[in-house]
Amino acid sequence: ILVLLCASTGSEPPSSPQVVEDGGEEDEEELSGGEEADLRSSSGRGSLLTRRGITLRVLLKDGLVEPGDGVLAIHYLGKNFVGDLLTDGKIRWVETGQIFNSPSAWATHCKRLVNPAKKSGCGWASVRYRGQKLVQYKTTWLHKYQPSADMSLVSEEDDDEDEEEGKAAVQADDKNKNTKPGLHGIISSSPSSSLCLSLLLSSPLPSSHPHLFDVTDVMVSRRTDRERIPVRYCTLGTRDAARDPHTLVELSAFSAINRFQPFNVAVSSNVLLLMDFHCHLTTSEVVGYLGGRWDTNTQLLTVLRAFPCRTRLADRDSASAVEEEICQNLFMRGLSLVGWYHSHPRGPALPSLQDIDSQMDHQLRLQGSNNGFQPCLGIICGPYYHGNQGVASTITPFWVVPPPEQRPNDYGIPVAVEVTYVQDNFLTSDVLNEMMLLVDYYRAAPDLVQFNQYWCPDTTMLDKIKGSLSCHAPKDQAYSQILEHVYSQLGSMH
Numbered sequence: 001i002l003v004l005l006c007a008s009t010g011s012e013p014p015s016s017p018q019v020v021e022d023g024g025e026e027d028e029e030e031l032s033g034g035e036e037a038d039l040r041s042s043s044g045r046g047s048l049l050t051r052r053g054i055t056l057r058v059l060l061k062d063g064l065v066e067p068g069d070g071v072l073a074i075h076y077l078g079k080n081f082v083g084d085l086l087t088d089g090k091i092r093w094v095e096t097g098q099i100f101n102s103p104s105a106w107a108t109h110c111k112r113l114v115n116p117a118k119k120s121g122c123g124w125a126s127v128r129y130r131g132q133k134l135v136q137y138k139t140t141w142l143h144k145y146q147p148s149a150d151m152s153l154v155s156e157e158d159d160d161e162d163e164e165e166g167k168a169a170v171q172a173d174d175k176n177k178n179t180k181p182g183l184h185g186i187i188s189s190s191p192s193s194s195l196c197l198s199l200l201l202s203s204p205l206p207s208s209h210p211h212l213f214d215v216t217d218v219m220v221s222r223r224t225d226r227e228r229i230p231v232r233y234c235t236l237g238t239r240d241a242a243r244d245p246h247t248l249v250e251l252s253a254f255s256a257i258n259r260f261q262p263f264n265v266a267v268s269s270n271v272l273l274l275m276d277f278h279c280h281l282t283t284s285e286v287v288g289y290l291g292g293r294w295d296t297n298t299q300l301l302t303v304l305r306a307f308p309c310r311t312r313l314a315d316r317d318s319a320s321a322v323e324e325e326i327c328q329n330l331f332m333r334g335l336s337l338v339g340w341y342h343s344h345p346r347g348p349a350l351p352s353l354q355d356i357d358s359q360m361d362h363q364l365r366l367q368g369s370n371n372g373f374q375p376c377l378g379i380i381c382g383p384y385y386h387g388n389q390g391v392a393s394t395i396t397p398f399w400v401v402p403p404p405e406q407r408p409n410d411y412g413i414p415v416a417v418e419v420t421y422v423q424d425n426f427l428t429s430d431v432l433n434e435m436m437l438l439v440d441y442y443r444a445a446p447d448l449v450q451f452n453q454y455w456c457p458d459t460t461m462l463d464k465i466k467g468s469l470s471c472h473a474p475k476d477q478a479y480s481q482i483l484e485h486v487y488s489q490l491g492s493m494h
Helices: 002-009 033-043 056-061 103-114 134-145 163-176 269-280 316-333 353-367 429-442 461-472 479-491
Strands: 068-076 079-085 091-093 127-129 264-268 287-295 300-308 336-343 377-382 394-401 413-416 420-422 454-456
Touching: 056 134, 068 103, 079 103, 079 353, 091 103, 103 127, 103 353, 127 134, 264 269, 269 287, 269 300, 269 336, 269 377, 269 394, 269 420, 269 429, 269 461, 287 316, 300 316, 300 336, 300 429, 336 353, 353 377, 353 394, 353 413, 429 479, 454 461, 461 479
Parallel strands: 264 300, 264 420, 336 377
Antiparallel strands: 068 079, 068 127, 079 091, 287 300, 287 336, 377 394, 394 413
16 A cells, blocks of 8 residues: 555655666766676776766775765755765665665756756766765775876766856855754745745655645744835846845746746635635735645646635744644645745735745645656735735735756746636635634734724725625625625624
């Protein structure tokens, strides 16, 4: 059963980890133990050992490197991958447990997750052992055992494709000193929402029933309600630690960056209704997850359910319990995790620099160990921004395109996602129940919106939320009586 379950998720049971041999165009085929022994016994250290012969096994046998957990790393386009060096010279990727025969195979696999167009990995120049590139250990080996060798043997095909990556690695290492290590993934802060999010798909459940993630850390970020003026992406340039991470960025169109949207999206109106309701209840930022299905044949992502996170900011203990509940809800409904949403209560519904980085992380996590493409949709809801048209919230679906390879220190490019909204016929009991749970949860909250106050001279906050939710109204008008009961509960929360 374990084998069948793991096979459906693209992972492998611990007793038989998946071995990946493909290394792309510059695959460094590893010699078998016998071939390696024959080559070295016939040539001796006085003879030249070809590039193909200098393998991780050679470096291990001669003591230049040692096996260990987490000693290998790849830094690529702002993303970090950690690997274990095994005693037989193979590499185990910490994130998924997959086994790779060579540095090239691992580097190519990881880089394709970030950039599907990537053809090869330049493994020995990209993989670092305890902070130093593996290609430098080849050089050390030759200097020690074959000092007369032509140094071109070291890097016949190991040229560093991206010297920028090397420069970025040191910056990434410094940055990561302040992050919490973890075997299952990087805990990433939800940009403007202050809530930390990590999409960890590590449980051996069927692919349509993914184990959720583990929100284990929550940070409080108090900001004034000052007007944040969005900037254009082209003005950002290289990453700058001094730049405000809450800087909002205008969305680009796929056509503006000479791309086509790689997937289609359909979103249920009930998803919008529940998400919009959640975002209206509090003056603080909220976060939630999106459940649905991904059809690889039609390249259609269907978003069928919203799952609000009912947690207080900085409440770690309740966060894990809430996410476990959401996980079970996904499982029982046969849905997959397909994205996330969060709110900008009083600001434009545009991604911040932190949102961009978080979305990139989530896209990578959701794709996981599968070689096939799977999108992750991000949605931002702006309920109380006075720049909105009328009382309706602005709802912005977005995605992030990796920066160009020649500029790995740039931010990802936030792009607008074209979405088809599917009108539901009725309000489901699931959605109604979730709305009442949210009402109960926020009833005594200090950041509860005062619905008897005025949004504008002739519209109360309660009228405002009613007007916004009417934009997602089911076709069956009987829902209105049900929602009036919900609204009456809001009116009594003061």
